[in-house]
Amino acid sequence: MNSEFTIRIKELRKKNNLTQKDAAKLLGIGQTTIANYENGTRVPDLMKVAEIADLYKVSVDYLLGREDYAQKVQEKSVEEEKPEFTYEEYMKSLLDGDKKAVRKILLSFLKKGVPSRVIYEDYIRRSLREVGELWEKGELPIWKEHFISEISLENMALIKRRKYKENEDRKxxxxxxxxxxxxxxxxxxxxxxxxxxxxxxxxxxxxxxxxxxxxxxxxxxxxxxxxxxxxxxxxxxxxxxxxxxxxxxxxxxxxxxxxxxxxxxxxxxxxxxxxxxxxxxxxxxxxxxxxx
Ligand code: B12
Missing domain, CATH: 3.40.50.280 (Cobalamin-binding domain)
Structure with a gap:
């Protein structure tokens, strides 16, 4: 990969106040992979390049050094793109069994460009753990645990549909x-x-x-x-x-x-x-x- 790419991804990460670990989490890859992209020892595949461009709100051409910075980088940083709903609001909607509200919150994250891995881990998985604790303490009946599991699965299907890729030709x-x-x-x-x-x-x-x-x-x-x-x-x-x-x-x-x-x-x-x-x-x- 050209050196302009390695310079730009590092520059953009720093501009957005992200550590290599933060960027790795947002992109669903390991921290060493980010380090290797930045020092040029590893080259991301096309889809990953597109995801990096999406994360930093720049074009793929810009990342590859084919476009000028001033023209293409948008003003907003990733930090400013924080989701408008909190985890607590998400959890409350789940416990209320308010399917519509849960869907609205998750869709808003997708719209903001939050990577699906972050939604899965930091919202869906975290909330299900909490649900398990409530059940263990006798504060949540089993029917509600089932209902919440189903709501979570439905929303995962929704997220997946938005990100659908044709991979059927691989083993x-x-x-x-x-x-x-x-x-x-x-x-x-x-x-x-x-x-x-x-x-x-x-x-x-x-x-x-x-x-x-x-x-x-x-x-x-x-x-x-x-x-x-x-x-x-x-x-x-x-x-x-x-x-x-x-x-x-x-x-x-x-x-x-x-x-x-x-x-x-x-x-x-x-x-x-x-x-x-x-x-x-x-x-x-x-x-x-x-x-x-
Ligand atoms: C939802 C749930 C259910 C649902 C399951 C629905 C479904 N379709 O899966 C239902 C209601 C059916 C259920 C039933 C039971 N459950 Co239950 N359940 C849970 C709950 C609340 C959440 C589990 C979950 O989905 N978490 C979210 C996922 C995303 O997280 P995860 O499973 O950890 O997976 C992540 C990683 O582990 C990893 N991972 C998972 N698999 C793999 C595989 C590979 C190869 C890799 C690399 C990674 C990986 O990646 C995932 C993403 O990060 C947990 C609470 C908890 N603390 O986990 C209890 C819990 C697991 N259940 C428990 C129990 C006791 C039961 C029941 C016996 C009684 C009950 N509560 O009804 C039955 C048993 C059913 C059975 N025969 O298996 C206990 C287990 C205690 C234990 N350790 O032995 C828990 C911990 C609740 C508790 N606090 O006591 N349960």
Missing amino acids: PILLLTPGAEQHNIGLKMVGDMLEANGHNVIYLGNLIPTDNIIQAIEEKKPYAIILSVTIAYHIDSAKNLIDILKQRFGTKTPTILIGGGAFDRVENVAMVTGADKYCRDIDEIEKNLRRI
Whole structure:
């Protein structure tokens, strides 16, 4: 990438008062990737260049050094583009079960250009954790937990539709939760983020009988399978499923990556479950997928 690009992305980040870590989070990539873009050792793909241009409100031509600064940079900084709703307002609308208000808030973030990864992590995931705490304290009935989960899923679908990309010509990745593990919102987020990064995602969700998983693998020939476990007592189901798949497909078993909240305090997850790799987040998944 030309040196003008490396100079401009650094300049724009500083002008917007962002650290490399902030910019990485907003762009859904690792901090070292940003550092590598800025020192010219790594080149972003076209879609990422467009996302960087969107983040700093400049044109792609400007980023590439093909246009003058004065003409193209808009006056507003990213800082001024703060969302008009607070997290507390979002949480209140969720707890009230006010679907319309929740949708309005999330759509306003999208309109402001807040990256979907930030909406997922800082609003949807954070609010669901709080919902779990309320349920645990007996302050929220299960029907409301279900209702809020559904509202969250509906809005994730809405966000995804806005960012839809055609990735079907790539080799697929299969995503599912094993056994009776019903928590699938985290996995769905992972799937949406992978899709936004250009992967061909086949999301199966939860409660799929094992013979059907085998059928899906035979038909779709994924090169990787991503499993998510949230509750510790479902770890055994993951292990069983992996055993069965390895017996059935032998050396042709797609690479199995595993993650989710159930492993937060488990050591040596890959050995415990038989998965090929344990991943903590989307960046670790990306790193492992690149190695396959
Ligand atoms: C929503 C929810 C439900 C929904 C699930 C709906 C759905 N379609 O998923 C319903 C109501 C069905 C449900 C049911 C139950 N739940 Co529940 N549930 C939750 C809640 C509130 C939120 C979970 C969630 O979606 N979080 C948002 C997502 C985005 O976050 P996440 O899962 O952490 O995922 C992120 C990362 O972990 C990571 N990730 C996830 N998977 C993977 C995979 C890979 C490979 C990688 C790299 C990363 C990754 O990426 C995601 C994005 O950052 C949690 C509270 C909490 N603290 O988590 C309780 C919670 C998980 N549930 C709990 C329990 C006990 C249950 C029930 C037994 C009883 C109940 N509450 O009804 C049943 C069990 C059902 C079953 N058989 O699995 C407990 C689990 C306790 C434990 N650790 O053992 C929790 C923690 C509540 C609590 N505080 O006690 N639940």
